Structures are given as structure tokens and as C-alpha cells.
Amino acid sequence: MLDAFFFAMMSGAGEGYFVAFALELGIDPLKAGLLGTLPLFFGGTFQLFFPKILEKLSNYNRFIYLASAIQATSFFPLVAFAFFQFKSFYLLLALNSIYWIMAFGLNQSWNAMISGLIPPDLRLSFFSKRSMLIYVGMFIGVITSGIALEYSRISHVSIYCFGWIFFFCMIFRLTSAFFLKKHSLVMMEDKEKNIFKKNIFEKFKTYTPSGMGNILFFVFFFRIAIYLSAPFFIPFMIKELKLSYFSFMGIISASIIGKIIIAKSLNAIAIKYNLNRIFFLSCLCICFIPLGWVFLSKNTLYLIILEIFSGMFWGGFEYSIFIMIINEIPRNFQARYMSIYNFIIAIAIITGSLTGGYIFSNINFLYGPYVLIFALSSMGRLSSLLFYPKIFDRIHIPKRHIFTKPLSIRPGQGTVDRPIIFKPRNHS
Template identity: 30%
Template structure:
């Protein structure tokens, strides 16, 4: 007789859904990431380019514009320092991402009501915008940590290229639509000699931001959160600062920091330059901003493939030398009549979008490549703090300089752009060559490609040399005779090892200049690695030679049977 407890147990087991394989969970999570990015880009499109016009419509001065440009990012980055601690307390990254995104969406409801209930209190608006940035910034390192665990290293450039293309399409559409909405309500203001209808347009934009971010939060709740153990002995922020010039990641952060300072000098005044100095309409302003989005979208695939093949350093170096041209082009635009300047600025922003796409994608890729899984949350937070300090410092520096620099061509803003271009170029020349790549790249040989992990001494991997000696075989039919795998010759092995050793010695010499560790000790480590590789290669060749007679006898027996 079957017991009642056994029947209940059998029914419970029947109701249980089968466990979903991990690779399917990862695939679905990456799809959810794209949906999340789709709706988040709508929120970004209707807000990021229009917060400054909103402040200008509320009659904000240059000091307040600098505060709107700098303080939200700075405060958001500071609170990223607590992201790692939050993961340790709550033991889940997915829940933190969901609740922060949900709260972030709710912030836009009081913001859309602001012009109608507290129009004169700009500091209150700044507080709300800062709070929204703090909640979003707190989530950033946790989100990057989850994506870093889900996306394979060799697919990161391709995935982010695909995701960013979709994001930029929606960003463009939402930005363009937002510009049309504001242009319509601005016409109502002009027709009736009023100055309040445009705030209804801003209210519509911020309501769309609330809806889109609200939907995105529920996609975050469906992510797969892989097993994760926060680092127990993570470096503090001050320890990171102390050792910045002693490792590759620190040099990278230093370069990006100074480059962002040089760029942020003009950040608070671009919208002011277009709307007040050039007297463009909201629709013209939207077309100029949309040009940068189009440039980003069109070039994202190119930059992603470049990063996957040649590493983040190549894309970073190229884009860093392109970006100083952008402010110089804006200076040239001041020489033209308004209509010609409008067309010229569209082309300039198209170029700027292409260059910034490469810079942002390569810095994002470098951050993933140069940090370990356990340290990624902390190191992402440290990076974002430095960038936010750079943006804030640059914005306030620009606000101080705007009142003292001489007027050049149209206004002092043009002078700031000239200074920004010179500083960007100077920082790039001084720092970019010191940054070394930290991921898989390809070392080219005539007629053949050898894939090898970058030969350098990094804080996480040490000195590594990995030789791949065979091609990947293509799938063949079951009854077809397998094609022999091509093997590299001894001469090619020697060439590769020689080139690898030359590259390694170059990195060791550079490491000597930035670390206190003696060069002799490093060279001894290199010698041990080389001896190990030679020994493994000799053993492998010996096994192949011993296996050849057996293969020949097997082929003869097959011939006799035929």
C-alpha cells in the first residue's frame, strides 16, 4: 500500500520544472541585457541631452550649468565605493540592480512636476538630478560585474558592439523625437508670446523617462546571477591611488583621467554655445546632437571588431588621437555664417560620435580585460570615481576660465574649445604609449596567424607565453575522411618564440621603470618560463615522432582491407 507522504512527494517532483542548463541561462540573460539596454536608451535619449536645455530654460547661470554638468556624476561615482559592500551584505547582485533601477525611474516623477511647483529653486532640481545619478551610479559596478561574468572574453567586443548599435538606434530615435516635442511647444510659446508651454514638453520627456526605466528594471530582475564571491582582501581606494603608477591599470586610469579633464573644460557650454551664441532652435540643436548618435551607431561595429582582433589598446590609441580634432573643428565653425555653421557642426558631431565611440568602447573593454572577476566591482568603482572627479574638475575649471579667457572669434567659449583641443593632444602624446594591452591579441606572421595572450607582466596574470600550434578544423561529414591538422614547423616555432621573447623583454624593460622590482629577478622568471616551454615542446615533438610509425602501419592495414 502506497503511503500518502510518498504520493505527495511524487506530485511535488512532477510539478518541479526541470533545471535550465547554465548556458541557456546565460544566453537568455544576454538577451535580457539587450532589452534592458533598449528601454534604458529611451530614457537616456529623452533626458541626457536635454537636462542642460531644461536648466537654461529655467534661466540657470554659468556656475549653475557647471554644477549640473559635474555634481551628479561626481556624487554617483562616490557612492559606487559602497557597491561591493552592498553585494557582501545582500548576497545577490540581481536584486540590487532591480531595486536601484526601479527607484531611479520614480525620481523622474517629481522632476517633471518641478517647473510647475518650484520653478525658482534650481538647487532643489540639482538635488533631484544628483539623487537620480547616485542611484544609477551605485548600480553601475554591480551591473558591469554581472556582464563580465556572463560574456566570454573573446566575445566582449562583438557583444558590446551589437548591444551598443541597438542602444544607439533607440537613443537616436528618442533624442530626435524629444527634439520635435520641444520644438512644437517652443512654437506655441513664440505664437502666444509666453514662456511656459515648453515646460509641458519637458514634462512629457521626463514622463517617458519614468516609463522606460520602469520597464527596464523588470528585465534586470530576470538576469541570471552566476555564483559570485566578493574579494576578501580587496585593495582600498587609497591603496589603489598609492600604487597607480606601479601597474598597467593605474597608468590607464591616469591617462583617461587627464584626457577627461581636458575634454570636460567645454562640457557645460556646448548647449549654451548652440542655443545662445549661435541662436539655434531646439530642432537644430536636436539634429546636431543626433549626428553624434549616428556617428556612434555607424562605427560601433568597426570598433568592436578592431578590439576583438587587435586589442583595446589599438582602438584606444587611434580614437585618442582623433578626438583632439573635434574642438578644433568647433573653433572653425565660428568663422561661418549661421546656416553654414549649422551644417558644419552636424558634420563635426558626426566625426565626434565616431571618435568617442572608439574611445568609450575601448576603455570599457580595457576595464573588463585588466580586472579580475573578484576585483571588478571595486576597480570599476575606482575608475568611475576618477572619471567623475575629472569631469567635475574640468567643468568647474572651464566655468572659472570662461570669465578670464580672451574672446576669440565669437565668444570666450570658442577660446575654451581651442584650449581643450591642445590639452587633449598633449595628454595623448604623453600617456597613451605607456598603456599596454591586457587581453588576447593576434601576432601576425606571413600567411598564418598565431593567437597568443599578450606577453607582459600584469598584476593578475604575471608573465605568460601560450603557443597555439594547430588550426581549428572545420566540421566535416560523418563519412568523409578527416583532413589532417596542419602543424607548425620547427622553424616557425623558433620564429614565434624569438618574436615573443623580444616583445616580452620590451615589456620587462618598461616594467622596470615603473616598479621597484629588480630587472634581474624578472629576467630570471622569463628564463624559467622559456626553459619550461622548450621542455614541453621537445616532449611533444618526441611523442609525435613515436606516434608516426603507428599511424603509417594503420594506413597500410587500411589499404590492404580496401
């Protein structure tokens, strides 16, 4: 459990403040915003190659230790950047990309390792406690960094505070890896290696039902519209609205609170009201969030309330997608299928981010570039609903044993979660 807490502290204290650090260094808002999204593209792309590395190592533990160490050391240059006030967009992009490449790879390996360690009859209790511990750790990390940055800003030493924050993030990640190393060795089975050797894209095409292809098509365009505006959320809050770090901290933590509120209720809501309603309502509400950033920007409290609801809507969106995958895809291919799903999202991320960046820097608008990009993002999200597929009515909703696993923090979305579902052990 301690590995989860220290991982969460690293995630909360560091991930939400990468872009804020770039802005503090003096990097312009466009480039700083892209530092928050382009590394996700590299993470979603390079994770396709990790199975080959896993196959060579033959066990999950070695890969997890190696990736955790690399992820931890990616913070060290950021410490140097802060104390020497060195700014280089491309070096920051490379460091953030290394961080996210390791993060994507670690998720696959950790799932496989932990499934081999935790007996089925203990999984319910273990994952329930672990998920809540991660939420708490992320929340503490966000709050601690926000308070430290606000007090350092008042003293005009916030750039050095970033250095100390990233130093402690490195320590947190190494500590998490230390506790992970105490786990028993989990070897890769031959049948898993055989799955890795098969052409993943051919298998993806084979295992994608026509209805599910429609939902992936919709999600792809929906995500493009989302990432038109996503790079500019933090620059808008910090540079345009000139919010204090304390207010910014409140906005980031609000979306985490929203995820916590909705996490344990989604399964019961889906059973009572239908999964299709949850997904459509979540998508519809997500469409208007960028406009909320503009129209509610005069009052920080309103933005915090908006982000609480944003976290709840994103929780419903992610839950619906995952339930669809576990119902439509054979169990032995679900992990690899999620890799392709992440790659599709990565293509949407870079398409939306670069398109948004071009519009932001090249098209003049009476009310400013932020209003333009947020309005276009909302219109794009609404337009993608024209492709909304109605396949959720036939999806079976498991009656119990559903928990969400927080993976990372994305300002404007809250935590990125993945539900974990375990069937009860059969007794004969």
C-alpha cells in the same frame, strides 16, 4: 530585452535634455552647464560605496530594483519644476546627482546579475542584439524629444513639454524595472563578498602595472582638459548659436550614429592597424573637436558631420582603454578596478568643470568666453599628449567576442559605452 529598450528610451529622451531644460527654466549658462557635469562627479564618487550596500542585500536583484525605482522617482520633481516653472540650481543639482549616482551603481550590479543569468553559449547573440536595441532606443528617444520640443517651442509651450518628457522618462524607467524583476534571483557569492571587504585602493595599487599607471596619468589630465569645455557645449549650441531644438536633436543623435558606425568595426581595425594607432589617432582627433564647434558653427550640417566623427573617435578612445584593462588586470578584480577608474575620471570631471567655470565667468576675451574656453580645452588636450604612454604595442587584441554596452548619453561625446568580452566555452 524589453528592459533594455525602455531603459534606452529613458536615457535618450531625458539625459540629453537635462541642461536644455535648465536653460529653458532661465538658469544662466554657466550653472546650467555645470548641471551636466557635476552630477557625474557625485556618481563616480558614490559608486565606491555601493559594494557595502550590495554586501548587506546579498543579491544583485534587490539592489537593481531599489536603484531603478529611486532613479525613476528622480524625474518626478522635474515634472513639477516644469509645470510650476520653479527654478533652483541646487535642487536640480541634487536631483541630477541622485539620477547619476543610481546610474553608476546600477551598471556594476547589472553586469554581475546578467553574467549569472546568461549561459556562455548564448551570450554572443544576446549581447549583440541587446546592444543594438539600446542604440536604437536611445536614438528614438533623442529624436522623439527633439521633435516634441521643437513643435512646442513654436507654440511657446516648450517648458510644459519638458514636463511631459520627464514624466514619460519616469514611466520608461519603471517599465524597465518591471521587466528586470522577471529575471531569476542572482545571489552574491562568498568570494565576491571577500573582494568587497578588501581595501580597494591597496588592491588598485597592487594590480596597477607601471605602464598602466602611466596611461591612467595621461587619461586623468586629458579628461581635465575635456571637461574644461564639456559643461559649455549645450549652452553654446542653444544660447549662443540659438539653434532650434530640431537642430540640437540632430547634433546629439549624430554622435550616437557615429558610435553605431564604429562599434562593430573597432576589433577588426585594432587587429589590422594596431591598438596604439587607434588610441593615439582617437586622442589627437578629440583634441580638435572644440575648435570645430567654433569654426563650423555657421552651418548646422557641418556640426552634425563633426559630431558623427566625434562619436567615432570617442568609440576608439573607450575601446582602447577597456582593452588595456582586461589585458592588464586580473579578471576577478576588473569590475572593482573599473570603479576606481571611474572615480579618477570623476576627480578629473570636477577639476576641469570648476576650472572651466572660473575661466568662463571671470576672464574677459575679445571673441567671447565660449571661444576662449573651447580654445583652452583644445590646447589642454594637445598638451596632455606630451604624457602619452607607449604601452599599447604589447596589448593582446582578442580576435572575436567583443561587443559594446551603451550606458548613457553625453552630448558632445555620444553614448558612453563599455565593451563586453566573453571567452568561448572550453569543451573537453
